[in-house]
Amino acid sequence: MAIQILGMIGHREVSEIIPATTTFDKDYIAKFAQAHEAAGFDRILVGYWSDQPDGFLITAYAAAHTQKIKFLLAHRPGFVSPTVAARKLATLDHLTDGRLAVHIISGASDTDQQKDGDFLNKQQRYARTDEFLDIVQNTWYAQTPFNYQGEYYQVVDAYSEIKPLQAHLPIYFGGSSEEALKIAAKHADVYALWGEPLAGAKEHIEKLAPLLAEQQRQLQYNISFRPIIADSEKQAWEKAQDIYQKTKQQLEQTGTQGIHFKHPGVGGQRLLEAAQHGEVLDRNLWTGIVSLVKGNYNSTALVGTPEQVAESIADYYKLGIENVLIRGFDPLEDAKDYGKELIPLIREKTAAVDQAQQKIA
Template identity: 65%
Template sequence: MSIQFLGMIGHRLASEIIPASGPLFNKQYIADFACAHEQAGFDRVLVGYWSDQPDGFLVTAHAAAQTSTLKFLLAHRPGFVSPTLAARKLATLDQLTDGRLAVHIISGGNDAEQRRDGDFLDKIQRYERTDDFLSVLRQSLSSEQPYDYHGQYYQVEQAFSAVKPRQSRLPIYFGGSSPEAINVAARHADVFALWGEPLAGAAETVRTVRAAAARHGRQIGFNISFRPIIAATEKEAWEKAEYIRETARQKLLESGHDFGLPKPQSVGAQRLMAAANEGERLDKNLWTGIAKLVAGGYNSTALVGTADQVSDALLDYYDLGIESILIRGFDPLNDVVEYGKELLPLTREKVAARRVARSA
């Protein structure tokens, strides 16, 4: 398989090192950010979900209108829109984007965040609900006849969606590292998404999820997320990483950030924190400096070095069977342009060379 590169777009310029500026919903920035990914050679971009931010369906629709080949991965949390309605919304958006949509299902790893939208289920209940949600969603997306469904969280009678996705099958990505999450992914997901762990941890996750999917007679793909920090020399890249850390630390201090107290709830965040506690530099060039600052709260581990070194590190994960990589920078828009100049084409060349060598 060839390697797939995903990016991530936001609705205004902001990052760990860049204070947010301009309107919260910046139409021009969304358009420029999406176009930059398309021009840089990215395959797909993630549109995130937060309890206090602009609606991802509309952000995706606007970004898609500015691009022609770039695909989209829309984050969606079950529980706030019924699965029958969610299916119609997703199918409509896939038609609008000419079949360029996938959905990333996030059950929610933080109780306080969920409660902001009125969700008071606990973690186990959220995954049970997600299982129900995806069972109904899949049927609405594919069924040519009305159907009934009677689950723990959702019951429908004679449900039917006249609008179907343009694609024959809308791809479902799924995130979460707990046993409950892996069980849901094994039953429903096309791609399992994990944060940038050290190689040993990533290999363990791949084995565990593959085995779980196999018990349901299914195969599953994998995506992993990193924050590459690239420079002309290795020394310059590490100096850049230190600048990013100190700038982010100061920005967090000024914002009153709690630096990981209380401890993160999600298993994924706990795994990143465990990696950070092993050391700042792991494997070849995996850096946990920002992950430590934010208590593993999101995809925050970096690969540091020259484009050639970072490319080699990505290939180590590719060799584990992870054929989809999500990368985003600390200078979001400018880093996309830089990744497109060397990192993406170089990595694709190396993957192609390996495929030729293996088939010889």
């Protein structure tokens, strides 16, 4: 299977090195999505935060201003009933002409969940997610009314006339805890990894293998990085140090404004542990930003020329990770830049991996 390359869009220009100057910019949404489409990305993620605009509407707006690029909408269970969420997602799949996937996030931070009125603990949230996905998928695919009796959700004669436009609407799922891995094995089509070193990524795959065997299922894997590229390796590392200084300066000036800090989950803790083993791991995996942002969100970068970064991504592809999400510290301009050399090189080098494996087989 050819590699799938994902990006990420937002509703305003902001990053670790770019302070927010507005709350919402609909023109930026359209421009951002169009830039990813022009650059050759396959799919773009629309994120979820407890204090930010609604992702359903952002996705619909971005889809209306693009033609082919697919979308990955992040959604947290617990705030919309699963039958309603299923109908919303099915409707959005029609509005996007079958370009939708959903990324289910149970929520790693008690504090962040409580901002929206959710006071379940982490273990309970994962149990609720399991039930949520049971009902969502029944709502999507059941041809007759169904009942469901769970600890968190109960429905009687539930049925939806609208189904996803796609025969199967993909479900992405992340999380490094044991609870998360079990739910991924049961429900996910794609398991999302943060940008760990090769050994850490391989460890996740090996942990999921027996759980998938129990469920008699298979899934794909996605991994996320923040590529920092330049014409030479030296220039790329100079650029990385400039990003470090700008990030540090912005944090000192504005605190957490524009950067959504929370207590990191197991995935974030794993990034922090990786950072303790060195600032540069494997070929060119840079952990410099991880400590600054306290392990929150995807903050590991691949640094080098487009050729070097593509080679590193091909290393993960050899492990069986067929999806990669790449986003920059200057989000819009980096998306454009990735399309010039990096994305074509990623496709070229992963295709070469496929060809080599076919010869062996």
